[in-house]
Every structure is written in structure tokens, then in C-alpha cells.
Amino acid sequence: MLLIPCPWCGKRPENEFRHAGQAHIARPADPSAVTDEAWAEFLYMRANTKGRLAERWRHLHGCGRFFNAIRDSVTDRIAATYKPNDPPPA
Amino acid sequence: MPPGLTSTFSLATLIRRAFSGTWDAQWRSPDPKPAYDVIIVGAGGHGLATAYYLASEHGVRSVAVLDKGWLGGGNTGRNTTIIRSNYLWDESAAIYEHSVKLWETLSRELNYNVMYSPRGVMMLAHTVHDVQVFKRHVHANRLQGIDNEWLSPGKARVFCPPLNISPDLRYPVLGAALQRRGGIARHDAVAWGYARAASALGVDIIQNCEVTGIARAPSGEVTGVQTTRGPIAAGRIGVVAAGHTSVVMDMAGVRMPLESFPLQALVSEPVKPVMPCVVMSNTVHAYISQSDKGELVIGAGTDVYTSYSQAGGLHIASHTLDAICELFPTFRRLRMLRNWGGIVDCTPDRSPIIGKTPVPGLFVNCGWGTGGFKATPGSGHVFAATIARDEPHPIAAPFSLDRFRTGRLIDEAAAAAVSH
Numbered sequence: 001m002l003l004i005p006c007p008w009c010g011k012r013p014e015n016e017f018r019h020a021g022q023a024h025i026a027r028p029a030d031p032s033a034v035t036d037e038a039w040a041e042f043l044y045m046r047a048n049t050k051g052r053l054a055e056r057w058r059h060l061h062g063c064g065r066f067f068n069a070i071r072d073s074v075t076d077r078i079a080a081t082y083k084p085n086d087p088p089p090a
Numbered sequence: 091m092p093p094g095l096t097s098t099f100s101l102a103t104l105i106r107r108a109f110s111g112t113w114d115a116q117w118r119s120p121d122p123k124p125a126y127d128v129i130i131v132g133a134g135g136h137g138l139a140t141a142y143y144l145a146s147e148h149g150v151r152s153v154a155v156l157d158k159g160w161l162g163g164g165n166t167g168r169n170t171t172i173i174r175s176n177y178l179w180d181e182s183a184a185i186y187e188h189s190v191k192l193w194e195t196l197s198r199e200l201n202y203n204v205m206y207s208p209r210g211v212m213m214l215a216h217t218v219h220d221v222q223v224f225k226r227h228v229h230a231n232r233l234q235g236i237d238n239e240w241l242s243p244g245k246a247r248v249f250c251p252p253l254n255i256s257p258d259l260r261y262p263v264l265g266a267a268l269q270r271r272g273g274i275a276r277h278d279a280v281a282w283g284y285a286r287a288a289s290a291l292g293v294d295i296i297q298n299c300e301v302t303g304i305a306r307a308p309s310g311e312v313t314g315v316q317t318t319r320g321p322i323a324a325g326r327i328g329v330v331a332a333g334h335t336s337v338v339m340d341m342a343g344v345r346m347p348l349e350s351f352p353l354q355a356l357v358s359e360p361v362k363p364v365m366p367c368v369v370m371s372n373t374v375h376a377y378i379s380q381s382d383k384g385e386l387v388i389g390a391g392t393d394v395y396t397s398y399s400q401a402g403g404l405h406i407a408s409h410t411l412d413a414i415c416e417l418f419p420t421f422r423r424l425r426m427l428r429n430w431g432g433i434v435d436c437t438p439d440r441s442p443i444i445g446k447t448p449v450p451g452l453f454v455n456c457g458w459g460t461g462g463f464k465a466t467p468g469s470g471h472v473f474a475a476t477i478a479r480d481e482p483h484p485i486a487a488p489f490s491l492d493r494f495r496t497g498r499l500i501d502e503a504a505a506a507a508v509s510h
Contacts, residue, residue, distance in 0.1 A: 001404065
């Protein structure tokens with residue numbers, strides 16, 4: 001079980017959280033204007049990175065808020081967590 | 091029996107070998123040649139089956155199967171070996187039933203005992219929603235000509251005596267869907283049997299050879315791969331890399347609708363025959379059968395986050411054991427011997443992707459998620475036809491990568507309400 005540092009609540013066990021997929025995917029501002037390819041890209045295509053990735057979590061059984069994490073998908077180590085509108089740390 | 095084999099297995103050869111004490115290598119381990127007609131990336135069951143059918147049915151014998159590790163060392167060697175075909179949608183039922191039919195004659199075709207055992211797969215319903223969904227499956231399967239029947243809790247217990255059908259359970263058994271032709275097979279033997287038969291037909295199986303790049307001509311089509319054992323040329327490449335498919339496809343600049351998750355399994359200490367069939371419960375996440383060695387083979391659910399760690403959290407496995415202990419109280423004193431994880435590649439609609447890609451000459455067979463083992467023969471069979479003819483096999487056609495653009499999904503996730 002991962003120990004996940006919520007930016008608001010601090011370190012909490014993984015089962016307080018919901019994983020919410022790849023971070024920083026922006027919904028097209030005008031869906032009716034984008035091509036089918038671009039819509040499929042937004043809906044379904046994912047980096048599925050092996051290594052350092054940015055992902056969303058929600059502290060469901062805690063503060064309830066979404067945040068982002070930088071995690072290595074080989075070691076599962078979390079390098080950093082940050083609030084939704086912050087840029088990913090270098 | 092496949093052509094090209096220099097020795098075959100029979101009772102007489104087994105007895106003779108038992109006394110002579112030596113066994114021949116069952117497949118060649120050649121160095122890679124500079125070029126092949128087809129390269130298959132990934133020597134798991136699906137990749138080896140693809141190579142075998144390319145050679146045996148399509149006369150394409152200049153084939154290399156490359157693997158970064160040893161053959162059958164990924165999900166082929168890590169799954170719980172459940173075989174069934176009672177899926178909801180016609181497209182899914184067609185491919186899984188195609189596979190079950192191949193399972194039924196596979197040992198004879200390969201001259202290799204894959205220990206296919208159609209002992210029945212029983213899927214438990216614990217809620218009103220489960221009952222409605224499973225009955226819908228039963229009716230759909232009957233229309234598709236696929237056996238699937240509804241059992242009352244009492245009949246489920248007759249079919250599987252250790253099952254606890256007490257109404258006092260937290261998730262009581264309200265009934266079950268039974269596919270009698272479903273069952274299990276010996277996972278390693280499937281990889282070994284296909285490897286042996288493919289090798290005899292001239293397929294080169296090259297282990298410890300990691301693909302590090304995909305070479306393309308200026309006009310876009312593939313020309314070969316770079317590997318840790320040097321470049322290898324080929325005009326057609328089939329990627330069958332399971333959890334690592336996104337990584338390999340990225341080498342050709344193709345983004346995939348896949349996410350890779352750890353999926354765990356574990357086995358108990360071996361005991362005498364106690365579990366006559368396969369029991370699955372998607373609702374409480376318990377999958378259990380007994381191997382011929384006597385171990386109870388138990389499957390858990392996936393972890394919630396994407397990972398390539400081949401491990402998974404302990405709480406996921408213990409959640410499954412909680413369910414097993416409640417459904418099968420007699421198993422409570424058993425100790426678990428081993429647990430492990432595999433990396434499964436899941437699509438948004440929980441159906442596989444089999445077919446062509448935007449890159450000419452590049453084919454992909456992936457997205458089998460948590461249930462790929464059952465499809466091994468059928469998947470290899472239709473993928474080989476797709477590569478050989480450069481057009482999708484009719485059974486594979488609905489599973490195109492393009493369906494995520496057109497929206498014509500095959501939504502087995504919604505059909506069963508869970509991954510499977």
C-alpha cells in the first residue's frame with residue numbers, strides 16, 4: 001500500500017484515495033469543433049509511461065480534493081505531489 | 091501433429107526417456123539472422139501462437155519471435171489460466187469461442203499436452219444487478235450458440251460442494267452462470283507447446299533480445315527493429331507485448347488507448363482434490379480453481395494505479411482472500427505459498443485491439459487486460475491471418491485500433507460492470 005502525501009492533509013494510506021488517471025489532459029474548449037482524431041486523443045489515448053509520470057489522485061476519504069502526483073511507475077515511488085493548478089515540479 | 095518435428099511425445103517415448111534420463115531441447119535457440127519476413131515482438135503465448143499459425147497455416151516461415159526476457163515469462167506464466175467464452179457481445183463471443191474451439195484440439199494439434207481441462211467455469215451472482223446481468227449473458231450466449239446456463243444457489247453448490255451458499259454471507263450467492271465447456275489449461279505448456287511447434291517449422295525464437303527501436307523508411311513503413319542484439323530487418327512487425335505495448339508502440343510514434351496495471355495471483359499449499367471447477371466472482375473479486383499439483387490458484391483484482399512493478403499492493407490480495415474465506419470456509423486454514431504480479435494492458439472498453447496500425451507494416455495485438463490467457467490460440471490464429479494477408483481477419487476486424495476514433499466500442503466493461 002502506498003503512502004501518499006496529500007498536499008492538504010499530509011501522508012495518508014493509499015486506500016483513502018482514488019486514482020484518477022493521467023494528469024494535465026485538457027478537455028477541448030469546443031468539442032464540436034475538434035476532429036474525431038483529436039476527440040479520440042482526448043478521450044482514450046494515454047501516455048502509459050514506464051518511468052516518471054504525472055497523475056491525478058483524489059483524497060476521497062479525506063479532504064475530498066483532487067491533486068497531482070509525480071510517480072515512477074517502475075518503483076512506484078512518489079517524488080512529489082502538488083495542487084491542481086500548479087505546474088508540475090521539474 | 092505439426093510437420094517438422096523430429097521427435098514426438100507418446101507413452102512409449104515418455105517411458106523410454108524416463109529411463110534414458112536425457113531430454114532434448116524442445117526448441118532451437120538460434121542467433122538472430124539479419125532479416126526476416128515477419129518479426130513478432132513478445133514471446134508470450136499470444137506471440138508464439140501467432141508465429142506458429144503464420145508458419146503452419148500461411149506458409150510464412152521466415153519469422154522471428156523476440157523477447158526481452160524468457161519465453162512465457164510475462165503474463166503467460168503469471169495468470170490463473172481460466173478459459174471461457176460466455177461474453178456478452180457477439181464480437182467478443184465470436185473471438186473467445188473461436189479460441190475455445192482451438193483449445194479443444196490443441197494438445198493433439200501441437201503434439202504437446204497443454205492439459206486443457208473443461209471442468210466448468212461458474213460465475214457467482216451476489217446482487218440483484220449481478221443476477222440480471224448474468225441472465226442477460228445466458229440468453230445472449232444461447233442466441234450465439236454458446237453454452238451458458240443459469241444455476242440456483244442449491245444447484246451451484248451441487249456443482250461445487252465446498253461453496254458456501256448461506257444467506258447470512260455479506261454477499262450471499264444468489265445464483266450462478268455456468269459454462270460447462272470452460273475450464274483451465276497448463277499455462278507454461280501452452281507457451282512451450284507453441285514454441286516447440288513453431289521452432290520445428292523454422293520460426294526463430296530469440297530470447298533475451300529486447301527491442302529498443304522500430305526502424306522506418308522515409309515513406310513511413312517499417313523496415314525492422316533495433317535490439318540489444320543488433321538490428322534485424324523485417325517488412326512486417328507484430329507487436330504482442332501485453333503490458334509493455336505502449337512502450338514498444340511509442341518507438342514507432344503510435345499512441346495507444348492503453349493503461350497498464352498490476353494484477354496479482356497467488357497459490358496455496360498443495361492439497362488433495364477439493365475444488366472440482368473454476369469459480370469466479372467479479373463482485374467480490376475472487377477467482378479460484380485447483381491445479382493438478384493440488385495448489386489452489388487464486389486471482390485477485392488489479393491495483394488502482396498504473397504501474398510496471400509486477401508486484402501490487404498486499405491489501406489487494408488480502409481483500410481477495412477475505413472473499414475466498416467467506417465463500418469457501420473450508421479453505422481458511424490453508425497457507426499461501428507464493429504470490430506475484432503481472433502487468434496487464436487495459437483498454438477503455440475492456441476489449442482487445444487486434445489489427446493494423448497507422449504505420450504500414452506495423453500490426454498490434456494487445457489490450458487483453460485481465461483475461462487474455464483464454465484467448466491465446468484464437469488471438470494468435472486471427473492475428474497471424476491479419477499479418478499474412480495485410481487485412482484484418484473477419485473475427486479480428488471489429489477489434490480495430492480505429493474503433494476508438496469511430497466510437498464503435500465493444501463495451502464488455504459495461505456489460506459485466508467490472509474488469510474481467
